[in-house]
Amino acid sequence: MLFNSFRFVLFFPIALICFHVLPRKAKAPWLLACSYFFYMSWNPRYIVLILFSTLLTYGCARLIEAARKDGSDGPGKRERAILVTGIVLNLSVLFLFKYFSFACSTLTAVLSRIGITAQTPAWDPILPVGISFYTFQTIGYMIDVYRRTVPAEKNLLQYALFVSFFPQLVAGPIERSENLMSQLRELPRPTYEAARHGFVVMLWGYFMKMVIADRAAIFVNAVYGSPEKYPGMFIVAATFLFAFQIYCDFAGYSTIALGAAEMLGIRLVNNFETPYLSTSIHEFWKRWHVTLNTWFVDYVYIPLGGSRKGRLVKYRNILIVFLLSGLWHGARWSYVLWGGINGVFQILEDCFSRLAEKYKKRPPTFASRCVKTVGTFLLIDFTWLFFRANGIRHAVSLLRSIAGTFNPWILFDGSLYTCGLGEREFRLLLIGLLILFAVGVYTRCRPTISAKIERQPLYFRWIVYIGAILAILVFGVWGSDYNATNFIYFQF
Amino acid sequence: MADRKKIVQRCGCVLLFAVLLALSIHAAARFLDKTDVDEKYKQFFASDTDFDVIVMGTSHAYNMILPQEMWRACGIASYNWGQGNCTLPEDYYILQLLSRYTSPKLVVIDLFGFVEFSEVGNGKYRPDSRDMQRVQFDVFPLSGLKIEAVRDIFDDYEKRYDFLFPFAMYHSRWSEIKKDNFLPRDIPQKGAAFVLGFYDAEGYTESADGTPRELDTVNVEYLDKLIGWCRERGIDLLFTYVPFTATQENRDAAATMEKLLGEKYGLPLYNMMNLGIVDYSTDAYDSSHLNFIGAVTVTETLGQFIAESYPELVRRDDPAYASWDRDYDKYVDYKISRFESGKICNNLSLLAGSDFHGDLYYSAEYDPDALLGNLLRRLDDQLTVHPASESPEPVPVSGWILTVTDLRTEEIVFLDGN
Numbered sequence: 001m002l003f004n005s006f007r008f009v010l011f012f013p014i015a016l017i018c019f020h021v022l023p024r025k026a027k028a029p030w031l032l033a034c035s036y037f038f039y040m041s042w043n044p045r046y047i048v049l050i051l052f053s054t055l056l057t058y059g060c061a062r063l064i065e066a067a068r069k070d071g072s073d074g075p076g077k078r079e080r081a082i083l084v085t086g087i088v089l090n091l092s093v094l095f096l097f098k099y100f101s102f103a104c105s106t107l108t109a110v111l112s113r114i115g116i117t118a119q120t121p122a123w124d125p126i127l128p129v130g131i132s133f134y135t136f137q138t139i140g141y142m143i144d145v146y147r148r149t150v151p152a153e154k155n156l157l158q159y160a161l162f163v164s165f166f167p168q169l170v171a172g173p174i175e176r177s178e179n180l181m182s183q184l185r186e187l188p189r190p191t192y193e194a195a196r197h198g199f200v201v202m203l204w205g206y207f208m209k210m211v212i213a214d215r216a217a218i219f220v221n222a223v224y225g226s227p228e229k230y231p232g233m234f235i236v237a238a239t240f241l242f243a244f245q246i247y248c249d250f251a252g253y254s255t256i257a258l259g260a261a262e263m264l265g266i267r268l269v270n271n272f273e274t275p276y277l278s279t280s281i282h283e284f285w286k287r288w289h290v291t292l293n294t295w296f297v298d299y300v301y302i303p304l305g306g307s308r309k310g311r312l313v314k315y316r317n318i319l320i321v322f323l324l325s326g327l328w329h330g331a332r333w334s335y336v337l338w339g340g341i342n343g344v345f346q347i348l349e350d351c352f353s354r355l356a357e358k359y360k361k362r363p364p365t366f367a368s369r370c371v372k373t374v375g376t377f378l379l380i381d382f383t384w385l386f387f388r389a390n391g392i393r394h395a396v397s398l399l400r401s402i403a404g405t406f407n408p409w410i411l412f413d414g415s416l417y418t419c420g421l422g423e424r425e426f427r428l429l430l431i432g433l434l435i436l437f438a439v440g441v442y443t444r445c446r447p448t449i450s451a452k453i454e455r456q457p458l459y460f461r462w463i464v465y466i467g468a469i470l471a472i473l474v475f476g477v478w479g480s481d482y483n484a485t486n487f488i489y490f491q492f
Numbered sequence: 493m494a495d496r497k498k499i500v501q502r503c504g505c506v507l508l509f510a511v512l513l514a515l516s517i518h519a520a521a522r523f524l525d526k527t528d529v530d531e532k533y534k535q536f537f538a539s540d541t542d543f544d545v546i547v548m549g550t551s552h553a554y555n556m557i558l559p560q561e562m563w564r565a566c567g568i569a570s571y572n573w574g575q576g577n578c579t580l581p582e583d584y585y586i587l588q589l590l591s592r593y594t595s596p597k598l599v600v601i602d603l604f605g606f607v608e609f610s611e612v613g614n615g616k617y618r619p620d621s622r623d624m625q626r627v628q629f630d631v632f633p634l635s636g637l638k639i640e641a642v643r644d645i646f647d648d649y650e651k652r653y654d655f656l657f658p659f660a661m662y663h664s665r666w667s668e669i670k671k672d673n674f675l676p677r678d679i680p681q682k683g684a685a686f687v688l689g690f691y692d693a694e695g696y697t698e699s700a701d702g703t704p705r706e707l708d709t710v711n712v713e714y715l716d717k718l719i720g721w722c723r724e725r726g727i728d729l730l731f732t733y734v735p736f737t738a739t740q741e742n743r744d745a746a747a748t749m750e751k752l753l754g755e756k757y758g759l760p761l762y763n764m765m766n767l768g769i770v771d772y773s774t775d776a777y778d779s780s781h782l783n784f785i786g787a788v789t790v791t792e793t794l795g796q797f798i799a800e801s802y803p804e805l806v807r808r809d810d811p812a813y814a815s816w817d818r819d820y821d822k823y824v825d826y827k828i829s830r831f832e833s834g835k836i837c838n839n840l841s842l843l844a845g846s847d848f849h850g851d852l853y854y855s856a857e858y859d860p861d862a863l864l865g866n867l868l869r870r871l872d873d874q875l876t877v878h879p880a881s882e883s884p885e886p887v888p889v890s891g892w893i894l895t896v897t898d899l900r901t902e903e904i905v906f907l908d909g910n
Contacts, residue, residue, distance in 0.1 A: 006653040006660075192502055424667040462509060466516050474520055479660030480623070480651065 001041040003256045004210055004478055011038065015166075016263055020190070027187050031161055031264070038166040039130070046128040049097070053090055054156075054163045057138035060086030061145040061152035068148075075146050083146045087139055094135045097125055102331035130170040132328055134163050136295055141177045143299055150177045158185055167260040171253045173271040173291040183266050190265030193454070198262030200450040203468045204439075205255030210476030212432040213248035215425065216241040218477070222420035224388060227398055230419060232405025235385075235398050237416060242388050243381045244433055247276065250289070274440040276380075279364075279372035280353070281345045284380055292328070296321045315350075319343040329387070334395055338386040345379055428475055517659065524669065525630075525662040531679040533631045536571050536593070541813055543594045544805045545570035545798065547683075548583045549602030549732075555777070556734045556787045557600070557794060559682035560823040561845055563816050566795035567808025570600075572683035575628050577621035580606055581714040582628070585641035588721065589632045597805060598728045598798065601718075603761070604736075606711060607745035615710030616645045630658045680822040686784045688830065688838040690863055693772035693779075696737045698765055702747030712752070719757055730798070732762045734790050735770045736780050762797065769793050774841075774863070774870040785870065788844040824900065831896060831906040839894060839908065840867045843874040849899055850875040853883035854892035885909065 001007045015034040022030050040047050060082050067078040075083075095103075101124040111118045141162070144150045153159040162181045168174075190198075223230040223238035230238070251272035261268045271290050278284040285293055297306075301321050307314040319340065326339020364372075389395035410416060417423045442449060453464055536543070545568055547557045553574030562568050571594075573586055583601060613619045632638055634656060642655045654660045679685075722729050731753055733746045743765070750761040770776075775786030782790060799806050807813040824847045831839050843850045852868070852875060854860070860868065868877060880887035887893050888909065896906035 422667055428667075462512065465509070466513055469513060470516055470520055473517065473659070474524070474663050474666055477664075479663065480654045 001038055003253060003260075004206065004214075004476075007041065011041075012260060019264055024187070028157060028161055028184065031166075031184075031187075032157060032164065035161065035164040035166040035169060039164060039169060042129050043126065049093060049128050049131065050134060050164055052093065053134060053138050054160045056089055057086060057142050057163070058153065058156055058159045060142050062154070064142070064145050065152040075148075079146055083142055086142050090135055090139055090142075094131055097128055097131060099327075099331045106333075133172050133174055134169065136292070136328075137174050138163055140174065140295055140299060141181075144177055150181070153177070153181060155185075165261070165266070167257040167264070167266075168268055171250070171257065172289075173254055173257070173269045174295055175268060175291065179269060180266070188265050190263060194265060195263045197450055197454065198259040198264075200259070200453065200465070201262060202256050202259030203465070203472065204450070205252045205257075205259055206472050206476070207432075207468065208248035208252030208255060208436070210252075210472055210478055212429065212436060213245050213252055214477035215421065215429045215432070216245035216248070218420040219416075219426075219429070220245055220388065224390075224398075227394075227401050231401040232407045233402075233410050234407075234415075234419065235402050237411065238419070239381055239385045239388070241429075242384050243276070243377070244436070246384065246387070247272070248436065274444055276377055277373055277440055277444055278376050279369055280376055281342070281349045281379060284376055285342070285346065292325065296325055300324060315347045318346055318350075322346070332391065334386050334389055334392050337392055337395075338383050341383045341386060342380075345383070432475075521659040521662065524665045525658060531677055532627065532683060532685075534678075535680060535682050535819065536590070537631075539571075539594075540815055541569060542596075543569055543571040544597045544802075544807070545600060546587065546590065546594075546596040546598075547572040547574055547600045547602075548578070548587065549574045549600075550578050550605045551576040551781060552604040552734050552736065553600070553602040553732075554578075554683075555685055555687050556736075556782050556790050557602070558684045558686055558787050558791045560680070560684075560820055561788050561791040562795040562798075563820055564845065564847075565792045566799040567806045567813075568795055568798055569805075569807050569813060569816060570682070572681075573628065574602065574684070576624045577605065577609070577618045578625065578628070579609070579615075579617055580711045580718065581616040581645055582625055582641075584714045584718045584721070585637070585645065586628050587718065588637055589635075589641070591725075596727055598730060598802060599722060600730045600732060600794070600798075602732045602734055603746075603749045604733060604742070606715075607707060607748050608741065610707070610709035610711050614647050616647075616714075619648075626655065626658070626661070629655055678822055678826065680819060680826050682819070684787075686787050687777045687781060688835075688841055689777050689783055690774070690837060690841075691737075691776040691778045691783075693737045693776040696772045696776075698735065698738075698768060698770070702740075702743030702745070704747040704751035705744065707748055707752055715752075719759070728802070729759060730762060730801075731759060732794065733765050734782075734794075735765045735767070735786070736782060737772060737776060738765055762794075764790060764793065767793065771866070771870055773866045783841055785841045785844040821900070824898070828896075828898065828905045831908070833908050834910070836892070836894060836908070836910070837863055837867060839896070839906065840864075840871055840875065843871050843896070846874070847899055848874065848905075849897045851878060851895045851897070852876070852892060853878045853880050853887050853894075855880040855887050855889055857890040858892055859890075 001011060011034075015031075019027055019030055019034075036047060036050075039050060063082045064075075064079045067076065067082060069076060101120075104120045108118050108120050141150070145152045153162070158181070161184050162175075162177060165175075165180065165184065220238045220242045223234050224242075227235060254271040258268050258270065269291050273287040273290065275284050275287040278287055301317050304317045304320065305313050306317060322339040322343030323336055324339070326336040326342075329335045329339070385398060386392070386395045389398055414423070417426055421429065439449060453461060456464075545559075545562075547553050547559065547570055551574065554572060554576060555574075557570075557572055557574070559570040559572050562570050573583075573590060575582075578586075580601070580603075587599060609618060617625060629638065629642070639656060642652050646652050646655060719729060731749065733749070736742075738746075746761065746763050746765060750763060753759040753761050769789050770782065770786050775782050775789065777783040777786070807816070827842055827847065830842060840850060840852075842848065850871070854877070856879070868875065880893075883893050884895070885893050885907070891910045893907070893909040895904045897903065898905045
C-alpha cells in the first residue's frame with residue numbers, strides 16, 4: 001500500500017478517524033493493528049519478519065537491562081554479548097533477504113575469475129518492504145539501551161508499535177527511541193491545528209512525489225533505458241532531472257510520512273532539509289536523509305573513533321560510513337561505488353577546506369555561496385549517475401556517451417520532448433522544479449510556508465488547500481495514463 | 493459545553509471542506525473528460541424513443557452494423573454498443589447497464605472473438621485492450637451493478653479503481669486538451685463507426701465449411717447468463733457472424749457457435765459469412781473488417797432479415813419516431829463532411845447507400861487502376877461515368893472530376909478533380 005495508492009486514500013482516513021474517536025487505551029492497539037495491516041498489504045507472509053525483528057530486539061533489550069549490574073559504570077561483557085547476538089541475528093534476516101543473492105553472485109564471479117565454477121543457490125526472494133529501515137531502527141534502539149541512553153521498553157505492544165508505526169515503516173525516517181517511543185507511550189491527543197498542519201505537510205509531500213518525482217521518472221527512465229537512442233546531452237539532462245526525481249521521491253514520501261504522523265499527533269524527525277541548497281558536500285550529507293546519516297554517525301562513525309584519532313583515521317571512517325551507506329541503499333556494486341565517490345568527495349573537500357582556511361581573508365559573499373551551491377549540486381549530481389545506472393558498466397558507458405557525443409542543441413530544438421514527456425508535460429515539470437526551488441529558498445530563510453498559510457483567513461486557506469489538491473490530482477502522475485489512441489479502435 | 497460546540501463547529505468545517513473539494517473535483521473531471529466517448533453515446537442517452545434493437549459485439553459489430561443505414565433501409569430503430577475487442581462477459585453487464593435507459597426488444601450480438609479469444613487473459617476481458625472497454629463503462633454512472641461488473645470482469649485490483657472512478661485516468665488529459673474538445677461536435681452514427689479504406693483481398697472466397705469443436709470456456713457461462721437474463725425479460729436474441737476475410741480458424745469458430753447455440757439453446761446463428769453479399773475486391777477495409785461499402789451491404793441485409801422476422805419493429809411510419817429522420821439528416825451531413833479532396837476511392841465508397849449520386853467525368857487518356865475499375869462496377873447504381881466533354885468544369889488531361897449530389901436537395905455537395 002503506497003502512500004499514493006487508492007488503498008491508502010481509503011485506509012488513512014479510516015485509521016485517522018477511528019484513532020481520534022477511540023478511547024485512549026485503545027489508541028495504541030488500533031495503531032498497531034493499522035500498522036500491521038498496512039505492512040501486510042504488500043505481502044502478508046512478511047509480517048513474520050517484522051514480528052521476528054520486534055520480538056528479537058525487544059527480548060535483547062530486556063536481557064541487556066537485566067544483565068546490567070547495579071553500580072557499574074559501563075556495559076559489561078554479558079551485555080555486549082547479548083547486543084552483538086541481537087545485532088547479528090537482526091542483520092542476518094536483512095542479509096538473507098537483501099544481500100544473499102548479491103553476495104552469492106559476487107562470490108561466483110570471483111571464483112570464476114580464478115577458474116572455479118560454483119553453483120549459486122537459488123534464493124532470490126522479493127525484498128520485504130521497509131526491512132532496511134526497521135532493521136536499523138531496532139538496532140539503534142538496542143544500542144541505545146546498551147549505552148543506557150534509554151531504558152528498555154517493558155510494554156511489548158508499545159515496542160511493537162515503535163517498530164511498525166505505519167507512517168514511517170516503509171521509507172523512514174529511521175526514528176530514535178528517544179523521540180518516537182516516548183510519544184507513542186503518551187499518544188498525545190492531536191490538536192485540530194496539528195492535524196491541519198499535518199494535512200498541509202502531506203499535500204506538499206504528494207506534490208513532490210506525484211507531480212515532480214513521478215513525472216521526472218518518465219524522462220529519466222526513457223533516457224537511461226535507451227542511452228544509445230538518447231546519447232550525450234540527453235544523459236546529462238536526465239541525470240540533472242534524476243537529482244530531483246530521487247529527492248522528490250524520497251523526500252516526498254518522508255514528508256507524507258511526517259504529515260500523516262502529525263495528523264495522529266506524532267512528530268517525526270524531518271529527514272530532508274533542502275539538501276540541494278547546501279554549499280558543501282559535508283553540509284549536503286547533514287541535510288540529506290538526516291536520520292540515516294545520524295544513525296551512521298552515532299552507531300558506526302563515532303564507535304570507529306570518529307575524528308578523534310587523527311586525520312587518516314577520520315578519513316578511513318568517513319569512507320567506511322559512505323561505503324556502508326551505499327550498500328544500505330541496495331545490493332549492487334554501483335551503490336557501493338556511489339557511496340565511495342561521495343566519501344572521497346567529502347575527504348577531498350575536507351582537505352581543500354583546510355587549505356582554503358589558511359588563505360581565507362573575507363567572509364563568504366552571496367555570489368560565492370551561489371557558486372558553492374551550484375558546484376556542490378553538480379558534484380552530487382555526478383554521483384547520482386552511478387546511483388541510477390544499472391551497474392558499474394552501464395555507468396561507464398553513460399559517461400563515455402556524455403564525453404563522446406557533442407549535441408548541446410538538443411536542449412533547445414525540442415528534442416527533449418521526445419523522451420517520454422511531451423512539451424506541456426516537460427514545461428509542467430520545469431514549473432514544478434521552480435516551485436520546489438522557491439519553497440526551498442523560502443523555508444531556508446523563514447519558518448515553513450504552511451505556518452504562513454495557516455495564519456491566513458479561512459477562505460484563503462481553503463482556496464489554497466483545494467487548489468493544491470486539484471493541482472496534485474490533475475497534474476500528478478497516478479492512475480492509468482490517458483492515451484487517446486488506446487481508446488479509439490478506428491476513428492469515430 | 494464550549495468544547496463540544498467547538499468540536500461540532502470543526503466537524504462542520506471539515507464536512508463543508510469535503511463537499512467543496514468534491515464539487516471542485518467533479519468540475520475538474522467534467523472539464524477533462526470531454527472526449528469523443530461522450531459523443532459516441534450522446535444520441536443514446538438523449539433519445540426520446542426506445543431503441544428496439546441493440547447491437548453488441550466486437551469491432552465487427554461496431555464497424556460493420558450501422559444503425560443509421562438500418563433506419564434508412566428498413567426503418568428499424570437500433571443503437572450500436574459494439575466495441576473493439578469486447579467480450580461476451582462485458583456485453584452481459586453492458587446490456588444490463590444500458591437496459592436501465594431503454595427497453596430493447598431484440599439484441600443482436602456478433603460472436604466474432606467468442607471462440608477465437610476465449611482463452612486470452614482471464615477469459616472475461618482482453619488485457620491488451622482494456623482502455624477500449626472503458627469507452628463503454630465510463631459512460632455509466634457509478635452504481636452497484638457497475639461495481640459488480642468491474643469486480644467480476646477485471647482481475648487487476650488497482651486498475652479496478654480506474655473503471656469505477658474514471659477521473660483516475662482522464663485527469664492526465666490536461667496535457668493534450670485543446671479548443672476542439674469544447675466545440676460542439678456531433679458523431680451521429682448512433683454508436684457505430686464506419687471506416688473508409690481498402691484492402692487487397694484478391695483470391696479470397698467465402699465458405700461456411702467450418703468444423704465445430706467442444707467449447708468449455710469461461711465465456712460460455714456468461715452466454716448462458718445472458719440468454720437467461722434476456723429470456724426472463726422477453727428480449728429476443730439474434731447471434732450473427734458478419735462477413736470478413738475469415739481464416740479457417742474463424743470458420744471453425746462460427747461452426748462451433750452454430751452448434752453450441754443450436755444444441756444447447758435452440759437458437760440459430762445468422763452466419764452472414766456464406767451469403768455471398770460482399771465483394772471483397774471493393775468492400776474490405778483490412779483482413780478483419782469491411783469498409784463503408786461492405787458495412788452498408790451487411791447492414792441492409794441484416795436490417796431486411798430483422799424486418800422480415802420482426803415486422804413490428806419497423807417504425808418507418810410511426811410518428812413517435814419522427815426524430816429519427818432528423819437524426820438521419822444529421823448523419824447525411826456528417827457523411828458529406830467525410831468527403832475529402834484527392835481521395836477518389838474513399839469518396840466513391842461514400843456513395844454506397846442511397847443518399848448521394850456521383851458523376852465522374854474523366855478524360856480519354858485517364859487510365860483507372862484496378863481498384864477504381866472495380867469500384868465503378870460495384871457502385872453502378874450510385875455513380876454515372878461521363879466523358880470529359882460533358883463535364884461542367886474543364887477536366888485536366890489524364891485527369892477526372894467527381895461531383896457528388898445530395899439526393900435530398902439535388903445540390904452538388906462535393907466537387908473534386910485531379
